[in-house]
Amino acid sequence: MSVEIIKIALSLGLLVAGATCAAAANSEQDFKAAYAAAEAANKEASALRNQWTTTTSTLAAAKKAADGGDFDAAVASAREAEALARASIFQATSEKERWKAMEIR
Amino acid sequence: MASTIRVRATSNGDTTEVQTLIQHPMDSGFVKDAKGEIIPPHFIQQLTFEHDGKNVFAADWGGGISKDPYVKFSFKGGKKGDDIKVSWIDNKGATDTTTARIQ
Amino acid sequence: MDIGDNGVCAARRLILQGAGAVALVGLGNVPFGLAPALAAANDKYPEEAFKQKGEADAIKALYGRIAEASDKVKMDAPEIAENGAVVPISVTTTLAEVTSISFLVSENPNALIAFYKIPSGTVPSVANRIKMAKTSNVIVIVDAGGKLYSATKEVKVTVGGCGG
Amino acid sequence: MNERSVIHRASATLAVLAALVAPAFAADTVDPVADARAFRKFFTDKFPKVKLEDFVNGPYSMNEDLHRQWEEKEQFPPYEFSLGMGKEMFSSPFRNGRSYQDCFPNGGIGVRQNYPYFDEKEGKVVTLELALNRCREANGEAPFSYVRDEMAALTAYMAFTSRGKPFDIKIPNDPRALDAYQKGKEYFYTRRGQLNFSCATCHVQSPGERIRAEVLAPALGILNAMPIYRSEWSSMGTTSRRFTTCNSQIRGVPLNPQDDEYRNLEYYLSYVSNGLPISGPGARP
Secondary structure, eight states: OHHHHHHHHHHHHHHHHHHHHGGGOOOHHHHHHHHHHHHHHHHHHHHTTOOBHHHHHHHHHHHHHHHTTOHHHHHHHHHHHHHHHHHHHHHHHHHHHHGGGGOOO | OOOSEEEEEEEOSSEEEEEEEEOOOOBOSOOBOTTSOBOOOBOEEEEEEEETTEEEEEEEEOTTBOSSOEEEEEEEOOOTTOEEEEEEEETTSOEEEEEEEOO | OOOOOOTTHHHHHHHHHHHHHHHHHOTTOOOGGGHHHHHHHOSOOOHHHHHOSSHHHHHHHHHSSOOEEOTTEEEEOOSEESOTTOEEEEEEEOOSSEEEEEEEETTSSSOEEEEEEOOTTBOSEEEEEEOOSSSEEEEEEEEETTEEEEEEEEEEESSOSSOO | OOHHHHHHHHHHHHHHHHHHHHHHHHHHOOOHHHHHHHHHHHHHHHOTTSOGGGGGGGGGGTOHHHHHHHHHHHTSOTTHHHHHHHHHHHHSOOTTSOOGGGGSGGGGTTOGGGOSEEETTTTEEEOHHHHHHHHHHHTTOOOOOTTSHHHHHHHHHHHHTTTTOBOOOOOOSOHHHHHHHHHHHHHHHOOBTTTTBOHHHHHTSSTTSEETTEEOOOSTTTTTTOSEEETTTTEEEOHHHHHHHHHHHTTBOOOOTTOHHHHHHHHHHHHTTTTSBOOOSEEEO
16 A cells, blocks of 8 residues: 555656646647546546546636646646546545444444 | 415413414525525515414514524413414515414 | 525425515505504514614614613523524513514624514513524613613524525 | 253353454454444444434434524424425325325335335345335336435425334345445445545544534434434435535535445445434434
């Protein structure tokens, strides 16, 4: 499990780094790629019956920014949405066994 | 159609206790709906209770009374089997009246 | 997921019908069947008092007099309202010759909540359920023997009764 | 061999057996009877002053100031109109002349405590709300929304006719039933949503405490009061509405009402409250 946590932490760290470095010039193409990745992750969370409302709202924010032509903001939101979706997937996976710790016996 | 007014009136021989619950939105005019638009004021303004042709209790209400309003009071007199007449009118002019028997 | 407030649908329909009936009679008129009952109240609705913002203005508009605090006015109200939308408040008094009892909430958009006429023979004791926008003083005023007496109590509200 | 030694030997054998199987038992075997016993004990130990049958009154059993407000409300409860509407709906025939009464044992009166049940034909849990909509559809009527007033009114009336009757949820001798129960339990304890809360986080670990402004209800007996009039909603809510709003409050996307997960959850939660009286319809802050 701890390996998983590290993975998540790493990916979140990379995301932040990515968002700041790329601030110079994100294109519609960048947005589309980031958005597709976020959507795919959210779909995976849905299959695990564990979507987060914040993923949905962040995806919507990304789309809105893109519609307004602000692709930097759009890409940042899409990446945040992907991170949220990945966290929800991680949660669902780790809870498969972890829930038992909470059970009243 | 079912009345908007529910009444429970009970006599202990000396006084009669009257409880009333009324189905009404009691919109104050200060609340916004899901779309962010103000829900216009819509509330009961006057409520009266009559026993034996005499007014025994009357309320003037603003929009600060809860939805589906409730009120309780007691009056001296009134016996089992007597009628209590309850009427209301709201700020849009709608009304309802019911008669309940004292238990 | 918050479900829209459809709880009032049935009531709304009924009310609209009522409004239609009034429109036929003529706006602003009281329909025939009800006239005797409301005439019995023998009083005009104190529109101005209900429109006032603060409690001082509301009291002035309603009575044109000032109230003094009295321990003979006993108010029962919760310390913390379970929800501002429904706060049970009741009052009872040992004062004689009571003609009316009113309820006010200082911090509500309109302070005056209710004004109850107490004919002779009716016990000076009322329970009702009111809305509170936020933590506030609740004031009860009893008109007894031509003088105004009041009781005040703070009720804490953690969930306001003025939002959805 | 006298009686006493028989008992001795038998209990010794049991003890050995228990010692042998204990570890595996705890990890893998599903034992609803033991679960329900432990569940009840947890709450009665945590709240020694609350009488067992009072747990069905939720937060009102945990807080004195709230209890007084509740008593005042119960003098003329806010679910009164819903109850009246439910009674009228329940006794009105469908367009084909049949009615809800034809769909339920005992004409639907005094049966709420037996729902949900495990339907061995379907191989799934059937809740009262689901049974009501199936009844409508079987008689050519459109189903009601699971989260709105009509469903709340119908279930309010049915609960009312069962008031005081203890929950009596059965798990038939069918591995699928045990599986549904176990899945319901898993759902109850599984953390979800961005807040990383499970149902148990609020309703096992923190009942009686305030989360933001609300006093949390204990999980024991929580469904006995359904449906509920919530002051916060200013309207009635069904079990489906309660489950879906709980999910969204912890920032999880709710599933569809009466999805298998919710049906199983209701099965589990009702089973562990077996023996506690039906108190619905209820009023809640």
